[in-house]
Amino acid sequence: MAATLATQSQPRVVLSARGLGRDFAGFTAVNNVDLDVEHARIHALIGPNGAGKTTVFNLLTKFLQPTRGQITLLGQDITNTRPDKVARMGLVRSFQISAVFPHLTVRENVKVALQRPNGLSTQFWLPLSALDRLDARADQLIEQLGLAQYRDHRAADLSYGRKRVLEIATTLALDPEVLLLDEPMAGMGQEDVAMVAGIIRDVAAERAVLMVEHNLSVVADICHHVTVLQRGEIIARGDYATVSADPRVRTAYMGSEA
């Protein structure tokens, strides 16, 4: 027990940013952002519209090149690394590779996603039966994400929430160290929100999750750390109780839930 607690109390930072900034033609969208994302923790990036959350995601995944600052992934400086290499190193954004094909079944979708980490290039002209050897791993992921009963359903026939879970499954096929989720609860009904929140919590047991999320009750429920952005700068950080009590955060969110 003591050993378990000791392990849990020593966070391992897998992704960090220091002094991160990005200007667009003289307009500063992100400035001086420091971020530490830890293994087996869920970190939320929140803030009002236009605060710079998407820009930070684009900087971390290297879709955008920072104007200032440094980004480190698993101890390696990735400030000047190309996005495809960053993804291969283990930093994966949900929509980036979540190719969910509506006419394929849940299992076929996961198998297509599994081709890449197994060193097979995506060869759409091959019959799907050529991917049979990926069945075991696909079924394991499907089981883990609670999709077993939908395994042979076409993706198009899934509920909206299950489609998002299938997207997460295709992302997990790459076995990322850090998973970036951009508003995973967007457009979902309450029942699906609870289901997807539970899945994200399970997924984070083995990796770091950084998510942008507007649903603050989800942030309060499942996120260990919260970083609040406003006008491109961090105005508060800590657990949800700490940041939601912060007067600057309350002012930034005036009129909303915080």
Ligand SMILES: Nc1ncnc2c1ncn2[C@@H]1O[C@H](COP(=O)(O)OP(=O)(O)OP(=O)(O)O)[C@@H](O)[C@H]1O
């Ligand atoms: N390519 C761009 N060119 C110019 N300005 C941009 C560009 N991308 C973002 N911005 C500006 O940077 C600021 C931050 O935008 P960003 O999309 O990162 O915010 P956000 O917090 O993700 O907002 P939302 O919650 O509405 O998605 C905004 O003022 C936006 O207009």
